[in-house]
Amino acid sequence: MQKVGDPVRVVLAEDHPTVRAGTRALLEPEGFIVVGEAACEREALEIVSEQQPDVLMLDMKLESGLALNAIPQFLAAAPGMGILVQSCYEDRAIICGALAAGAAGYLLKSSPVSELVLAVRTVASGGRYVQPSLGAGLARAQGREPELQLRERQVLGLLAEGHTNREVAARLTVSVRTVESVRAALRARLGLVTRADLVAYARQNRSADV
Secondary structure, eight states, X not given: OOOTTSOOEEEEEOSOHHHHHHHHHHHGGGTOEEEEEESXXXXXXXXXXXXXXXXXXXXXXXXXXXXXXXXXXXXXXXXXXXXXXXXXXXXXXXXXXXXXXXXXXXXXXXXXXXXXXXXXXXXXXXXXXXXXXXXXXXXXXXTSOXXXXXXXXXXXXXXXXXXXXXXXXXXXXXOHHHHHHHHHHHHHHHTXXXXXXXXXXXXXXXXXXX
8 A cells, every 4th residue: 555645556457568557658757767667467466566556556457368367366465455457348247247356346448547546546445446437337337326436425525515626635635636537436426417506415415525
């Protein structure tokens, strides 16, 4: 897990060099440090063991095949690390299997940069992140409401008090862009459409995590 104040150290496990290069190009301007890249499980395991990163960004399908069964090995090699699966698969069984195996997050490769950044930071800090559209679907399938993350509860609590995005950002010491990303994630996770819907939900479900 990332220590407060330290940059997030990331290993990329992805079998397409262009995708790895693109992901690195997206992460580094945001302050992340990519400490290793791998195309197969063996390479990834060696790098993870040596570097002890905060986050392993894991493609679900590497050169060596489906990486699902390797998740426990990665966690054993770096116990403080969080695994964020980045995949094209939207299959519920694969998502649930990855999370059950120990992954802390699941994100589609088609997700926007803001959501990628939010997911990596959440996993690095010890939290869990499932792309909202996927998480809402899983929750509905399991017959329960999605469990909100701490940052989402904080934003909801401040929205319930009538604060603007800029005011929320100042209170939480984050960027306005981050607040906007969290709000978008909340709407998708909760099945809400407009800001008014989100504010109404916030007022009905006030949070004390601020």
